[in-house]
Structure formats: structure tokens, C-alpha cells
Amino acid sequence: MTKPLSDIVQDIKPSGIRKFFDIVSEMRDAISLGVGEPDFDTPWHIRDEGIYALEKGKTFYTSNAGLKELREEICNYQKKHQGIEYNPLSEVIVTVGGSEAIDIGLRAMINPGDEVIIPQPSYVSYEPCAILAGAKPVIIDLKAENEFRLTAEELQNAITDKTKVLILPFPNNPTGAIMEREDLEKIAKVIIENDIYVMSDEIYGALTYKGEHTSIASLAGMKERTILIDGFSKAYAMTGWRLGYACGPSEIIKQMTKIHQFAIMCAPTTSQYAAVEALKNGEEDVKMMRQSYNQRRRFLINAFKEMGLECFEPFGAFYVFPCIKEFGMTSEEFATRFLEEEKVAAVPGTAFGDSGEGYLRISYAYSLEKLKIAMERLKRFVDKLRALQ
Amino acid sequence: MRDELLSIIEKNSRIAINELAVLLGKEEIDVANEIAKLESEGIICGYHTLINWDKTSIEKVTALIEVKVTPQRGQGFDNIAERIYNYPEVRAVYLISGGYDLLVTLEEKSLKEIAGFVSDKLSTLDSVLSTATHFVLKKYKDHGTIFDKKHEDEREIVTP
Numbered sequence: 258m259t260k261p262l263s264d265i266v267q268d269i270k271p272s273g274i275r276k277f278f279d280i281v282s283e284m285r286d287a288i289s290l291g292v293g294e295p296d297f298d299t300p301w302h303i304r305d306e307g308i309y310a311l312e313k314g315k316t317f318y319t320s321n322a323g324l325k326e327l328r329e330e331i332c333n334y335q336k337k338h339q340g341i342e343y344n345p346l347s348e349v350i351v352t353v354g355g356s357e358a359i360d361i362g363l364r365a366m367i368n369p370g371d372e373v374i375i376p377q378p379s380y381v382s383y384e385p386c387a388i389l390a391g392a393k394p395v396i397i398d399l400k401a402e403n404e405f406r407l408t409a410e411e412l413q414n415a416i417t418d419k420t421k422v423l424i425l426p427f428p429n430n431p432t433g434a435i436m437e438r439e440d441l442e443k444i445a446k447v448i449i450e451n452d453i454y455v456m457s458d459e460i461y462g463a464l465t466y467k468g469e470h471t472s473i474a475s476l477a478g479m480k481e482r483t484i485l486i487d488g489f490s491k492a493y494a495m496t497g498w499r500l501g502y503a504c505g506p507s508e509i510i511k512q513m514t515k516i517h518q519f520a521i522m523c524a525p526t527t528s529q530y531a532a533v534e535a536l537k538n539g540e541e542d543v544k545m546m547r548q549s550y551n552q553r554r555r556f557l558i559n560a561f562k563e564m565g566l567e568c569f570e571p572f573g574a575f576y577v578f579p580c581i582k583e584f585g586m587t588s589e590e591f592a593t594r595f596l597e598e599e600k601v602a603a604v605p606g607t608a609f610g611d612s613g614e615g616y617l618r619i620s621y622a623y624s625l626e627k628l629k630i631a632m633e634r635l636k637r638f639v640d641k642l643r644a645l646q
Numbered sequence: 647m648r649d650e651l652l653s654i655i656e657k658n659s660r661i662a663i664n665e666l667a668v669l670l671g672k673e674e675i676d677v678a679n680e681i682a683k684l685e686s687e688g689i690i691c692g693y694h695t696l697i698n699w700d701k702t703s704i705e706k707v708t709a710l711i712e713v714k715v716t717p718q719r720g721q722g723f724d725n726i727a728e729r730i731y732n733y734p735e736v737r738a739v740y741l742i743s744g745g746y747d748l749l750v751t752l753e754e755k756s757l758k759e760i761a762g763f764v765s766d767k768l769s770t771l772d773s774v775l776s777t778a779t780h781f782v783l784k785k786y787k788d789h790g791t792i793f794d795k796k797h798e799d800e801r802e803i804v805t806p
Contacts, residue, residue: 272806281804291804381806430806548650552669559668602803609806625669 310530323351377610428573
């Protein structure tokens with residue numbers, strides 16, 4: 258019998274912190290700081306709209322690219338917040354989470370051997386999706402001294418004549434780093450000079466705590482070479498609805514829609530109706546949640562300062578990324594001991610790439626009360642480690 | 647800062663000034679001054695505790711009373727509202743648009759006491775034309791807080 262498995266799939270390494278996840282999953286009583294999703298429920302009026310869609314029997318497929326009304330609302334949103342004008346009929350596709358958009362976006366653009374530049378630490382899907390699409394991933398290790406922003410020099414040094422796409426994951430999971438307009442302008446210049454494309458994952462865009470988020474697609478000459486990915490999971494606390502979207506040049510969206518049509522058909526209809534409500538009437542909810550995240554962010558940064566733990570101030574997403582190098586342990590050792598000795602689960606930075614070594618991802622998608630207890634335990638833990646040094 | 651400060655202490659009036667300063671990203675002294683100002687301007691009117699009396703052994707009966715009144719010349723509804731809200735057992739008085747004029751919330755130890763208040767005190771006021779009393783059977787949610795609902799975190803412990 259021939260071997261049943263694909264070599265490409267087998268070669269993709271499983272998450273390097275399998276062991277840590279296994280220990281965590283057996284500790285039900287641990288306080289977790291480990292999730293990558295909001296602690297808020299989806300606002301009721303949005304859930305209600307989903308329920309109403311079911312009641313009215315809206316249980317059919319939508320068009321492949323998504324409900325026209327939803328695509329129009331997405332275009333309104335991007336125009337209002339970024340000043341970018343997309344055509345709802347040809348430049349938008351509604352996907353099953355931002356994750357699907359990453360996958361089909363890469364598959365639509367990659368020829369065998371093309372290089373995809375991936376700055377790390379970053380979300381775990383980019384590298385495997387690039388490999389599955391037949392690309393060669395080229396990793397840029399982002400640096401703490403730049404507050405984990407991508408610099409034009411780093412980008413220029415990673416570009417070869419095979420480079421096709423840069424993945425630009427800001428606001429960033431796991432570091433919380435953002436890219437401001439002046440940072441993006443320098444990146445855009447390199448992109449245009451080298452005639453490459455950008456896949457800008459802006460799923461945390463609405464969760465920015467220093468001015469309003471800027472999309473690289475809004476800069477001159479960039480709309481035609483950017484796939485903008487966003488969605489409803491983080492901003493509207495809708496992770497379980499599995500709904501995201503991509504906006505970009507019609508020639509790319511057209512091919513993405515082709516893959517989506519054959520692989521997925523369409524995003525869940527109930528979720529799409531709920532998402533229309535989210536975009537129409539959800540701005541106050543986002544504002545309220547952002548304010549709450551921002552308070553927790555300030556609380557954590559202050560707690561680190563008080564315990565003398567090095568951490569740059571992140572202005573996006575709902576993560577902080579403190580440095581634990583002073584304790585002479587790997588991220589995984591630190592996270593494992595922290596879990597075993599204090600029963601708090603935080604994710605080792607190395608889960609998001611080798612350059613996450615020496616850091617810990619702490620999520621603040623938790624109530625202040627929980628964060629307070631967790632920080633008391635972290636303080637006790639680092640005090641103990643320092644006393645032993 | 648004012649709006650955000652109010653929204654925090656509306657939910658948690660016991661929070662310490664130094665904690666509040668951290669959450670707001672402001673200096674403690676500025677936060678303390680702002681609170682003092684809000685108090686003196688009568689924007690912060692008190693720091694109360696939300697109690698679910700149903701869980702205690704203390705008997706409490708709450709009634710909502712719709713009141714129709716004749717407004718008085720030059721006074722509108724203010725005078726009659728004052729005569730009603732001065733009774734300590736009256737918890738709240740609102741001027742309402744629609745089918746009646748005043749909504750009075752009353753809290754007493756027994757149904758009998760409420761009946762007594764309505765028949766002896768409220769109905770006998772000159773400008774009161776009629777009343778309709780509704781008793782609260784169960785409080786599900788009060789002051790934005792849902793009673794008796796535990797919110798369990800059902801998320802996975804660790805997700806990327």
C-alpha cells in the first residue's frame with residue numbers, strides 16, 4: 258500500500274510547544290492568561306440579529322463572495338476608517354475567519370518557489386499556510402529595541418528576486434506592537450521600489466490604543482498591491498462565528514473567490530447577517546470594549562514596572578510581551594514553571610517564532626480581578642526566582 | 647478623563663484612587679481632584695451598594711406605582727413630585743411621558759404597608775387623580791447588574 262500522507266504536510270512542524278499545551282490542558286484549576294480571543298460575549302444586538310436570521314429561515318447559501326449587503330457595509334467601514342474606496346462587487350470577499358483569507362490569499366498569489374516574507378514573532382498560521390501554498394517562507398526576526406516594529410532596513414535585507422509577498426501582521430499577536438503611519442510609509446516605499454505585494458493582517462486594527470489604526474493600503478500607491486485582511490472576531494468579540502474578510506485588487510480577489518467557491522462555498526449565512534448588524538450598529542460596543550482593554554493594558558504595564566519586569570509599552574491587540582531573559586531560562590521553561598508553581602498559564606514567546614525566545618505572551622482578554630490575582634502570583638514568582646539567583 | 651472615570655466608578659465605587667489612576671493613565675492627584683469636582687458639582691450623588699435582598703432573610707416588597715396628577719400653575723409637576731419624594735420609603739420618582747405622569751418606586755416590609763402608603767398618603771394628595779400599583783415579583787437585573795447568573799469562562803485555556 259502506498260503511504261497515505263503528503264510529504265509537504267508531514268514536513269510542517271507541529272507547534273514547538275506541544276508539551277506545554279499538554280500540561281496546561283490537564284490543569285483545569287489554573288488561571289489562564291493564554292487565550293487569543295475576547296472575554297466579552299458578542300454584543301446582544303448582534304447575537305439577536307443572528308437569531309432573527311435563523312427564525313426568518315435565512316438558512317441558504319449566500320453568494321460565494323458573501324452577502325452583498327455585508328460587502329457594502331465592509332466597504333463603508335473601510336472608507337470611513339481608512340479612507341479607502343473598495344468596490345463591493347469586485348474587491349471584497351467574506352471568508353471563514355481571517356484565517357481563511359490568509360490561506361486563500363496566499364494560494365491565489367503564490368507560484369512554486371516564490372518567497373513570502375514573514376516577520377516574527379507573529380501568529381502561528383502564516384508560515385504553514387505559505388508552505389502549503391508552495392512558497393518558501395523567509396523569516397524576519399523583529400527586535401525588541403524597535404518595539405517589535407518592522408523596519409525598512411530589515412525588510413530590504415530580506416527581499417530577493419523571488420520575493421512575492423510581505424505579510425504585515427500589525428497590530429501584532431503576540432507582541433501587541435503597532436505600526437504607525439510614519440513606520441508604514443517607509444515600508445511602503447520599499448514595497449513599491451521592489452514591486453512586491455503586501456498581505457496586511459489587520460484583524461486587531463480596531464484594538465489600537467494610540468490614535469486610530471492606519472492601514473498600509475491607505476497609503477499612496479499601496480491599494481493596488483495590498484490584500485487587507487480584517488474580520489469580526491476580535492473587534493466585535495465574534496470568534497465563534499468564524500467570519501472575516503479580505504479587500505484587495507479585483508484580479509486577486511477574483512482568484513481567491515475561485516478557491517473559496519470550490520473549497521468552502523460561502524461563509525456561514527447566520528454569521529453574515531449578524532455581521533451586517535455589527536458593522537451598522539456596533540461602533541459603541543467596540544468603543545466600550547477598547548476602553549476596557551486599554552484599562553487592563555495600563556494595569557499590566559504598571560504591574561510589570563512595579564515588579565521590575567522589562568516590557569515595552571504595546572499599543573495594540575490585547576497582548577503584552579514582557580521579557581524574562583534576566584532569569585536565565587527559556588520561555589518554555591519559565592512558562593512551565595510558572596504554571597506548575599503558581600498555576601498561571603501564559604504562552605511562551607517561542608510559540609510565535611524563534612525570535613520570541615526570552616519573552617512571554619500575556620493576554621489581557623480577562624477581567625481586571627483575574628489579572629490582579631495573576632499579577633500577584635507573577636510577582637511572587639519573580640521575587641522567588643530573583644532570591645535564588 | 648471624566649467620562650471614562652465615571653464609567654469605571656459607576657461599576658466599582660470602591661476602587662482606590664491609585665488603582666483608578668493606573669487604569670486611566672493619569673496622576674493620582676488629578677484623579678482625586680476630578681472626583682472632588684464631580685462630587686461638588688453634584689454629578690456624583692453617592693456611593694451605594696447594590697444588594698440582592700431576595701437572598702437575605704429580610705422581607706422587602708417593591709412596588710412601582712403609576713400616578714396621574716394635575717400639574718399646578720407655575721410649578722408644573724415639581725411641587726407634587728417633591729411632596730411624594732420627601733417620604734423616606736419612596737425610593738425613586740420619575741416624570742414619565744405617555745399614559746401617566748409620575749412613576750414612583752416604593753420599598754416596604756410588606757404588601758400591607760405599601761397598600762397603606764397608597765391609600766393614606768399618595769391617593770389623598772390634592773393633585774393626584776389616580777394611581778395604579780404594580781408589585782415586583784422578581785428582580786432579574788438591577789442597575790445594569792444581572793442577579794443570580796454565574797458567568798463561566800468556557801474558552802479554551804490556551805489558544806494562539
